[in-house]
Every structure is written in C-alpha cells, then in structure tokens.
Amino acid sequence: MSLLDIRDLAVSYGGRPALRGISFTVEPEEVVALVGESGSGKSTTAHAITGLLPRGGTVDGGRILLGDADLASWSPRRLESVRGTRIGLVPQDPANSLNPVKTVGAQIGEVFRLHGRGDRRTVRRRVVELLARVGLPDPETRARQYPHELSGGMRQRVLIAIAIALEPELIIADEPTSALDVTVQRRVLDLIDDLRAEFGTAVLLVTHDLGVAAARSDRLVVMKDGLIEERGPTAAVVAAPGAAYTARLLDDAPALSARDFRTAGSDGRGPAIVVRDLVKEFTVGRHAFRAVDGVSFEVARGTTHALVGESGSGKTTTARMVARFADPASGTVEIPGAEPGRLFRRHVQLVYQNPYGSLDPRQSVAEIVEEPLRNFRLGDRAARRTRVAELLDRVALPAGTGTRRPRELSGGQRQRVAIARALAAGPEVLVLDEAVSALDVTVQAQILGLLEELQRDLGLTYLFISHDLAVVRQISHTVSVMSEGRIVESGTTREVFTGPRHPYTRELLAAIPEPVR
C-alpha cells in the first residue's frame, strides 16, 4: 500500500478550479518532487493534503488516502490529530514562518505539548536534541533565542526540527529553499536527505526549481494548470521528457541548460562604468559595519557585468551607489557621458527585483511608462503617446496593455512594464537588481531573452545583480563575485565558471544543482 495515495483530487477557490482531478502516490521513504510554475496547483496540492487550504478554498472531490484513512473526508478537528504526528510541514518562507514573539524552543516544544507527548522536562530535553540534530551549534542557547536572532538558514533548520519532531511518515516541503542563498540551500537540502534516510520519512518536495527537483527526487510529478502533465522516475523524465511542457521547463531552467558563454569583443569605445575603491559603512547600534569594502570594477560598453554574491555580500549596496541612490563613504563611480544632477537619470536607470512593489498600483501601464518622459519634459502629449506605444511594443507587450493597471498583469508582464519604464528616457546604462529572481523559469527565460535583444539593438550596458549563478552564467559577459563587501574574484564568465580560483567561488558553484543534461 502506498503511504500517500491521491485520487482524482479537485480543489477550487470560490468556484474557480485550481486542481482538476489529479492522482499520484508517494511510497514510504521516497522523495517525490511536485514541480510546476506559479498557478500550476502544486502548492494547492500541498495545502489540500494538510487540510490547510487558504480561506475560500474547498475540496470538490477525490480522495487523499494516508495509509487507509481518507483525509479528504475528515473534519478539521480530526485532521488536527494527523498534523504534526503523521504529516510534517516545512514551509516556504523561513523569515516569516515562526512566531516572532515566542522563543524557538517554545515553538518546537509546542508540537509535543499539542499532542500530549512528554512532561515539561522531557520536552525541554527533546527540543535541545532536535536543535542539535538539525545542525544548530549551541542548541541550549538557540532554544532560548527568538526567531529574529537567527539567520534565514538557521530558521529553516528550526522549521525542519518542528516538522520532524514527532517523526512523521510524510514531510511536505513546500519550496523549502527558494528563499535561501545557494550555499545554505544545499546544506538544508542535504539535511532533509539525511533525516529522510535516518527516520525513513517520505518527502513530498514542492518546488518550481527543476534543478533542485532533478538533483533531489526519486520521482517527478510535473503540473500545469491544475493537471498533471507528466510523471515518472526523475532520471528518466529529465533525460527524455514525454510532454512538450516538461521539455520546455527543462530547457528554460538555467541550471540545466548548457548554453554557450556570452563573449564580447572590445569595440574601442571605452568603459561605460568605472568603479574605483568604493566603500560604504552603516552603523548598527554603536558598531560601524562595512557593507562595501574597496570594490573596483569596469564594465565595457554594450556588455553585461554581473555582481554575484549571497545576501549581505554588499552587491545591492554597490548597485545603489552606481545608480546614485546612495553616496559612497569613499571611492568613485564614473559613468562617462552621464550628466550631473537630475539628468543623470536619463543616462542610468534601475530595474528592481519586485515587479509587484515597483509599479504604482493606481496608475495605468501607459502612465507608468510615460512618467519619465513627463519628468524630463520629452516631447508633447502626442509624441509621448507614440513613444509609450513604441516602448510597450519594444518589450513585447500587447497593444492594449497601456490602459490596464499593474494588478491585472502577470509577474512577467509587470517586469516588462518596469523595463519599458526604465527605457523610456533613452538610458545607456541599466542597473538590474535581481530583476528576474521573482519570476518562474519560463518567464525568466523570456525576460532574459528580451534583455539580450534590447542590449543588441540599443547598445545598452547592464550591471546585473543576482544571487543566482545559473542566471548569471547565461546573461553576463563578465562577473565579479562578492563576499562580505569585497570582490573575491572577477573575470570573464567563462574564466570564473570553468576555472574558479577563490574557494568561495568554488563553494558557490558547487551549490548549483548538478547539470544533468
């Protein structure tokens, strides 16, 4: 008998179907990866199994068999006895998945208290053992700390400790590492693997990252629009995808595609960005902290230079100084051809990570794209309207998009709007701060394609900030690797990726899920 057997499961949100009858099984001690893009229904599946569908979600039909119990027919009250004991959950976002006002120890101990396992003293001892088991140094101290005192990776370990506390038969890991840095991501996935081997737990790994799924699962279930497109042993599916959709996903996953490196010849026009000995300090309490510590690099005109590093490496602060949103404590940023003052922004523009927050929700798309033109008084009303239409066409948005509001657009479309807005005033340099990180792989591939095309046609220079080495490998000509405010290694993308010299670069590269094609 399968451990988990899902049959014809259908779920809808207020009448809108999210799952249209899906069936799959999870065997004991097996890792099954549920992959798909946002809106495919993979998270809904995970929520439905735990009986934790968001408000408005209802199970319309089908069975969720855990052993021989049909969870789909159970009352919420009865489901409480299964949660934590037989099914553990590792959530997506470690930053906000712990109660900020309770200690870590109390939150782990709660699982025991809820199910009446052990007295106060036993619980305390088990909590410390669990914290040690998930690899946290000094577990006694950790148990007394609050979530905000731990890093993202440590919080995810705490959440894993909560999930495994009562040694459940099944762990549902819902995008367990998408919010973590690559090196941390690898360690957390290793930990889940070890625990699975130790306790014989089955894992349902929900992820949008095919690289992670390919490297970590026994079987793949590929979902799209609430249906299963393909399923099978991971190695077989990756080697020879049966469905066209799976093939496209694999193709778009930057970690798995072995594209050629981009190389650029010198065109003799000199560099577009020259950064020398940049330093930036922040004061935290009474301590001065160097976020950027003597950073220097040059970017040739018409090429892409990537700044890669993990959170806290200083890459975003460097980008903000290049775009003049922050002043350096010392050092210089030279952008030949850029005028001083407000006119600087006609030359250098910034595209942010979050396509949801960077667009004014009250403005129409046309107004958003037109705003730089109005600010710089470029052209009269009619000329501006023509230019907006041209820009929207340039970023391949349909003609009718101009009258719509940001909330009516998808993430990829919003990022296209943000790019169109950045291009409006005719800049020569774009600073792209994690500009594709929030997007699904297919959309990501499309936006990266668009950026390459724009660079070719308009001769743009990009400073590309990213934590994702696979993306960097694909888009950039040259790379600087940052760690703790310094550049530890730089060179052409080929040099850095094929012959890394610094140990940190090697660690970063090793953390990218193995290319399996």
Next chain:
Amino acid sequence: MARYLLLRTGQATLVLWAAFTTAYVLLQLLPGDSILIKFQNPELGLSPQQIAEIRARYDGGASPLAAYATTLLGFLRGDFGYSVDTGTPVVERLAEALPATATLAGAGFLLAVLIAVVIAFAAGYSRTSWIRGALLAVPSLFVSVPVFWLGILLIQVFSFRLGLVPVIGGSEIQQLILPVLTLAVPIAAPIAQILARSIDRVQAQPFVPVVAAKGASRWWILWRHVARNAALPALTVAGLTFGELIAGSVVTETVFGRNGIGRLTEQAVNAQDTPVMLAVVVLATVVFVVVNLAVDVLFPVLDPRLRTAVA
C-alpha cells in the same frame, strides 16, 4: 534598556512641564476675574479697596513671572494652592473627588477592554461571514454614539422602563453600573476596531499555517499565537483612549449626577476657579503621560524584536 527608560521618562517630564505652562498661560489670559465673580456681589458689601486686598492675598501682588515660578514650585511640592471658590486647598478638593472618578474610569476602562477583546476575538474566530460582518459593525456603531445621549438612554431604559437599576439610592455598585457602561462603550470601539484589524493581519501571516500544521486548533492559534502579536497596535490605541476616558468622565458624571473630578471641573469652570482648573489639567496630563509611558515600556516586553532595538 535603562537608557531607553531614562529617555522616555525625560520626554514625559518635558511633556508635563509644557502642558502645565500652556494651561497656566491660557488660564491667565482667560477673560473674566474669579475674585470679582466671588466678591463683587453687593450683598457682601466689600469696597474696591477690600477687594484689592483680597486679590493681593491670592496672587501675592508679584510679577507674572514670579507668580508662575511660585505656582510651578508649589506644584512640584504637591501644593496646588487654594480654591478661589471655596477657599479650601485645591489638594483637598481633588482628594475628595478623585476616588469616585478613579473607580468610574478604571471600571469603565476594564469593561471597555473586555468588550473590545470579546468582539475582536469572536470576529477573528468566526468563519461565518455574516456573523463576522455583524460583529465588526458593532465598533462603528459604538463610536458614533454620543456619551450624553447614551447615558440618558440607559437611564430611560434600565431605570425608568425596566426598573432594573435604581436612579436614586441603591448600593455603591448599583450606582456604578450605568455610568461605567456609558463610559466604556465609546472607548471600547476604537480598541475593538484596531484589535480586530490587527488579528486579521496577523492571521494572514505565514507562521499561522505552520502552527496549524503542528496540529493546533483554531482557538489555540488565536489565543496563544495571534493574540500577543495583535496586542501591540491595540495597546497603543488603548493608551491614547485615556484622553477620551478623562473627557468622557466629565460628561458621564454630569449626566448621572455623580461627584467626582468631572463635577469638580464643571464647577471650577463656572466659577472661573483658576487654581482648581489648573490642577485638573495637570492631573489629567499626568495620568495620560504616565499611562502612555507604561505602554511604551510594555512594548519591548511583548515584542522581543523591539528589545534589541531598544538596547
């Protein structure tokens, strides 16, 4: 933490001094003359010279600045001067009125918090949308009810129609019921509104499904996880409602004919009894400032994230 406390206390002292000075200056500038109001009555038969002598006894004939300094120093020592109206020390008049008002305001505030918590948690727990909607409409209704009207209505219904609470006589407790209710209703409203909204916001946070995945019931989640997170904004509002509480006491005491600070204020205003008015203003400010200082100190206790920011 010690530095934070010292800083907040310093700020509070400054606010108190500013309130005292503003009230003092404004009361001095007030047209009208409490001594004339009291002594010009022809039946008393006082000559202008005699009135001038009385005046000199009250303000010492000193320069305005020296008078201000004397009053301020007196307040610091706890000597609020003499009531012009009755001639007794202001401290005595305050001491007589304070217990009744403190009981009324304290009970009113506790009842308000109770009402607010019940409404907000019931709305947060309820999954039936019409019940939720109905519960959440209650605070808006409460807020729009004027205190004096509510007081009169309660007397009409409970005392005259239903005869549940005697209007005159009755025990101490019986006499408190209607005024406390009158006072609590408008104060409960903003606290309930903020608490309900903040419960909704906290319930939407990602840590809530994680607690549910441990096997916790809805009530466990609401009471043990959401409550403390949601309390912070409500606490701020609760502190701010103390201003309303003081103002509400004046009206409530007048409507129900209770003796207290509210009644004292009313009499002092009618008699233009400056020393009493000044003392009442300072007393109200002290209560307000101390309560809000306590709220500020409670914040880091409830939310550990603020402790590091404070230290």
